[in-house]
Amino acid sequence: MRRLLTALLTRAARPGTDPNMLVATGVRRKRPVAPPVAETVRGLAAFGHALFAQAAAPEANAVLSPLSIGYAFGMARAGAAAATAVQLDRVFGFPTRGPHTALNALTRRILTTGGSPPRSGRAVRTRPEPPVLAMASGLFTRQGLSVRPGFLHTLAAQYGTGVREVDFTRDAAQIIDAWAARETAGRITKVFDHLAPDTQLVLANAVYFKAGWEWPFTDPPERGAAFTRADGTVVRTDLMRRSGTVPYAAGPGWQAVELRYTGGELVMWVLLPEAGGSPVGLLAPEVMTRVAAELEERQVELALPRWDFSTRLDLLESLSALGLTGTDYSGIAEEIFLEQAIHRAAVTVDERGTEAAAVTALASAPTGPPPPPPKPVRVRADRPFAFAIVHRPTLMPLFIGQVADPVAKG
Structure with a gap:
């Protein structure tokens, strides 16, 4: 069987692909025709909010990537047993027809590069031109594991990746940590806290984003400003400041501004609830849709803290609460059951721009111009707020999060 599997695989030749990955012989990544991208974005956006509401503590900073988690489980769906596949479609909002084609088309639409990102420092020291939005995926298996040819074909044709044999003992x-570090420009250097020696496979995805603001924060910062945390306690932090015309929207109990990155298609939405309000609700799809529709150019005086933190999520418990209880992925290889699902994400925001990265790893064992504003609007993020890094044309949320304490590194 090992000889047959080897005959079905060749070394990856696509630029940016890990040369140690073996992909299905003679299979090129497909270019989808009219796939349901909008449906996929809606599903992943709803999933991202549901997971965030389930997993994020109100008093803590948090960031996650719906794109990375959805993509990793999209790959896993290609090997899911029927009952598990139905649950995946329901939880992630995958299209009932052609989910792999849709994810293929979505990433082709939004990614800016097919290669690994350049290694970076923690601060956004330089502004890449154009912005970098990169993704990598891979299947790491124990030596000699017989992966089903149909699964390998889907990995190659729709996800552009293959399999690499490793020694889990x-x-x-x-090896997996080094892969994650390379694909996140050094932002995420450890994936699993523990991998059992009898692990059969790890299915992994990494997303990396770095972009400079179209208009950096150049006004003098406000030093030692008070930031009121969710529990009412106060910490002192500097606030970046910027005055100018930006897209702005407001609704019952919230304000939102859109901060554009260079290149035109990627933006950050800062979503600020009224004092005492919860940021998490502002990440709900219906609110995000309203923000997208109602943003209008306004003169805004914006004050925003820097933030720099990371999050680790053990996904299985939260996903089970959302309805994903099936763990049977025997369509990947014989008797494959999911026993770990880890998500790590990190984000840095400063005067120059934003850097964010995420890794998801699954382990198995046996409008028109507005009227002139009457006066500038003040948006002062001196209390917990939500943020979303969004691909504006599709409204795909790449990263979502909340800043509960800008001085905490968490």
């Missing part, structure tokens, strides 16, 4: 964790 020795250095597999280090």
Whole structure:
């Protein structure tokens, strides 16, 4: 069987692909025709909010990537047993027909590069031109595991990746960590806290984003401003300041501004609830849709803290609460059951721009111009707020999060 599997695979040749990955022989990544991208975006946006509401503590900073988690489980769906596949479609909002084609088309639409990102420091020291939005995926299997040819074909044709054999009794964790570090420009260097020696496979996805503001924060910062946390306590932090015309919207109990990155298609939405309000509700799809529809150019005086933190999520418990209880992925290989699902994400925002990265790993064992504003609007983020990094044309939320304490590194 090992000889047959080897005959079905060749080394990855696509630029930016891990050369150690073996992909299905003779299979090129497909270019989808008229796939249901909008339906996929709606599903992943709703999933992202539901997971965030389930997993994020109100008093803590948090960031996650609906794109990375959805993509990893999209790959897993290609090997899911029937009952598990039905649950995946319901939880992630995958299209009932052609989910892999839709994810293929979505990433082709929004990614800016097919290669690994350049290694970066923690601060956004330089502004890449154009912005970098990169993704990588891979299947790491124990030596000799017989992966089903149909699954390998889907990985190659729709996800542009393949399989790499590793030794889970020795250095597999280090190999996966090195892969994650390379694909996130050094932002995420550890994936699993522990991998059992009898692990059969790890299915992984990484997303990396870095972009400079179209209009950086150049006004003098406000030093030592008070930021009121959810529990009413106060911390002191500097607030970046910028005055000018930006897209702005407001609704019952909230304000929103859109901050554009260079290149035109990627933006950050800062979603500020009224004092005492919860940021999490502002990430709901119906609110995000309203924000997109109602943003209008306004003169805004914006004050915003810097933030720099990371999040680790053990996904299985939260996904089970959302309705994903099936763990049977025997369409990947014989008797494959999911026993770990880890998501790590990190984000840095400063005067120059934003850097964000995420890794998801699954392990298995046995409008028109507005009227002139009457006066500038003040948006002062001196209390917990939500943010979303969004691909504006499709409204795909790449990263969502909340800043509960800008001085905490968490």
